[in-house]
Amino acid sequence: MASDAELAAMRQAITLSSFGLGTTSPNPPVGCVILDRNGVTVGTGYHRRKGEAHAEVNALKAAGAAAQGGTAVVTLEPCNHTGVTPACRQELINAGITRVVISIIDPTSRGDGGAAVLAAHGIDVETNVIPNETLTVLGPWLTATRRHRPHLTWAYALTNKDSHQANEQLTADLRSRTDLVLSDKTLEEGVPGGHAPEHFTLPDDLDGELRPWLSACYTTGSRTILAVGAHHSGALHDNFDCVDEIVVAVEKASPTGGLAAATADLTPAGFELADISPGSTGVRVRLRRPRSSQARAGIAEPGMH
Structure with a gap:
């Protein structure tokens, strides 16, 4: 179950994701917050437009070494493929993240999905965290x-x-x-x-x-x-x-x-x-x-x- 700190971080991530509305398409608007091992926010990020860094990468860059052993809170399941940008699930693994809290699973994910790959690498993964709140930003993209x-x-x-x-x-x-x-x-x-x-x-x-x-x-x-x-x-x-x-x-x-x-x-x-x-x-x-x-x-x- 998501902690109070993680729920607060998810609502912050939802707010951050809204900064990408009107520019991310055909990609979704996504937000991410990185908590250190003590539950303190050390990095935030959002996806601005396709071809640029995804939310997780921007948040990890802001967190730096403080992400090691920490938690990534993200509005949409981290991607599991390498396209215009690297696969976000691999960036989280490389950064030493030990827990990932996801609001909504990505219906376009390829292969086993980012959440499954993260779990297979021993990372604690929690999904379906306040999805109705995330839909206030992500809902139109999902519908389309x-x-x-x-x-x-x-x-x-x-x-x-x-x-x-x-x-x-x-x-x-x-x-x-x-x-x-x-x-x-x-x-x-x-x-x-x-x-x-x-x-x-x-x-x-x-x-x-x-x-x-x-x-x-x-x-x-x-x-x-x-x-x-x-x-x-x-x-x-x-x-x-x-x-x-x-x-x-x-x-x-x-x-x-x-x-x-x-x-x-x-x-x-x-x-x-x-x-x-x-x-x-x-x-x-x-x-x-x-x-x-x-x-x-x-x-x-x-x-x-």
Whole structure:
């Protein structure tokens, strides 16, 4: 069982992993914390983008010799293959780590999986540590990976006024967590220039049917897409099962009518209320499909990043 120090370290690792949102794809956003043999944090790291050091390597570099005999706390199972970068499980072994605490097993892991190889080398391995909390960052990547189609968020403003400014604010607030932003017929990176160009490109064609287009986005490296504006409702209507999350900016209205009445049909079938954030001019409502029908299927599967 994970100790209190390890649970705190895992939550720190989850927070660190979020710094990679919008730039790691097609790799997952991963965070890692190294504890010394006394349970004190001596190194932290996260994965920024494919082709660069993984979270474990960055954390081990920060820890230096203090990692010897210590514990690695990581949000996703250390990879078990040598690709663009070395295998993380071997880096942990070489550093003298004696225990590895993992939140989620990697469903794309090759061979026996990093956790199995670590255990075979006599390292104490614990898995499935607070996975629901880790899914707050890793969930969209897992969903996209499982079905080979990007996680799609639809955001729009529900307002009696000009919605253009509200949509621009939504884009500004949400774009840094996503790979692609689709607005009208314009497609761009969520974080301009954030991805490794040799591993990520924009799809050539914005026209055509939604499902093949989403598949093309996945093939070119995208794992998350943000579509902004109510005008997307037409394209999404017959493919609403492709939508994983909805964010609606709802303007404040009188208690007896107007937008207060319009919110009656705010939650479509198949979605649950995930969060409501009040602001000075209204509220932002976040809806998502239940995790049981999304990425949770990836938690218990045998475990590449």
